[in-house]
Amino acid sequence: MRSLRLYGKQDMRFEEAEEPVIKNADDVIIRVKAVGICGSDISRFNKLGPYVEGTIFGHEFSGEVVEVGSNVENVKAGDRVAGCPAFNCGECESCRKGEPARCKKLHVMGAYHPGAYAEYAMLPAENVVPIPDNVDFDTAAMIEPSSVVVHGFYRTNMQPGAEVAVMGCGNIGLLAIQWAKIFGAKTVYAIDIDDAKLAIAKEVGADVVINSKEKAAHDQINELNGNHCVDVAIESAGSPITSAQVFALPKKGGQVVFMGIPYADINIVRSYFERIVRNELTVLGSWNAISAPFPGKEWSTSVHYMSTGQVNVKPIISHRLQLRQGPETFKKIINREESFGKVLFHPELG
Structure with a gap:
C-alpha cells in the first residue's frame, strides 16, 4: 500500500x-x-x-x-x-x-x-x-x-455571555473560535498578525478581528470594550511572544488556556507576568x-x-x-x- x-x-x-x-x-x-x-x-x-x-x-x-x-x-x-x-x-x-x-x-x-x-x-x-x-x-x-480544542474548553469555568479572546488563528485557533461560540461566548476576539487568517476567522464566527502586528492586542480590545478585557483568553499560536502577551488579555479573575506549544524559551516582561498575580488569573494547560x-x-x-x-x-x-x-x-x-x-x-x- x-x-x-x-x-x-x-x-x-x-x-x-x-x-x-x-x-x-x-x-x-x-x-x-x-x-x-x-x-x-x-x-x-x-x-x-x-x-x-x-x-x-x-x-x-x-x-x-x-x-x-x-x-x-x-x-x-x-x-x-x-x-x-x-x-x-x-x-x-x-x-x-x-x-x-x-x-x-x-x-x-x-x-x-x-x-x-x-x-x-x-x-x-x-x-x-x-x-x-x-x-x-x-x-x-x-x-x-476539534477534540483537542474542546478538551481545553472543558477545563475552563466559562459561562454563557462570556467574552473570549483567541490568540493565533491557525487551525486550532479557528476551531477555538467556533467552540467559544458553542460554549456561549457573547463576543469572540480573534487575534493574529496575518490578515488572510483573520479573514477566515471572521468567516468561521469571530465577532472582532484584531491584527496585533502594529499595536498590542490587549490595547485594541480595551479600546473596543471600554477597558473591560476578556473572561477567557486562549493561546493557540504556540509562539514564545504570544505565550507572554496572552496574560494581558483576561480581566481580574479571568482564565488563560494554553493550547499551543512554543518550541523555544519564553521571556515574559514584568508587566505581563504581574497580571497573573495582581489579577488573580487562573492559568490552565490543556493536553491532547x-x-x-x-x-x-x-x-x-x-x-x-x-x-x-x-x-x-x-x-x-x-x-x-x-x-x-x-x-x-x-x-x-x-x-x-x-x-x-x-x-x-x-x-x-x-
Missing part, C-alpha cells in the same frame, strides 16, 4: 508498505479516506520528536472500516469512522484516576504505532469513532483537532483530546457539532493532496514557501 514513512530529520519517503493484518480480537482495519497534517507532525518531521525509524507517519484521519477482529462489536465493515490516535498505558496514577490525557506514557499513532499516512490504518476498537452520514470524510479527519470513559466526551461532542454544522472546518482546509506529494509539502511548510491552512491527503488518489 502507498504510505509516507519517516526515517530521520526531514527524511520522509513516499513508498510501499505492507498492509495491516488483524492480529488481536479487538483490531479494526480502516481504509483511510482523508488524513491531515498536524502541527506536531511538522515538529516531529523537522526536529525529530518521538518516532521509530521507518514508521508510517500521521494521526488525524477518517475512513471506512474494511475488517474487524472477532471481539469487535461497536463497528463493522463498511462503517464510516474517525480514528482516535491516542494510546495511554492504563496503569499509571493518572490513568487509574480516570485522567488518560495525563498518562505518563501517552503517545499517538505515527510515533511508536503505525500511523495514518497510508491507504490503510489499524486501531483497537475503542479508538474507533463512528460518524454519521452527514459528516463527510474531510470534516471527520478534523475530529481529532481524551478523557474517561475513553476516548471521552470530546469526541462525541465534536461529532455532534460537526453534524449540526456549528463546527465548520471547510474554510480551514486549504489543500487536498495526493499522498505522494507529502515529502515536498512538508518541506514547503517548514520553509514557508507557500501559505497553508489545514492540509489533507487523500491516499486513494495516489
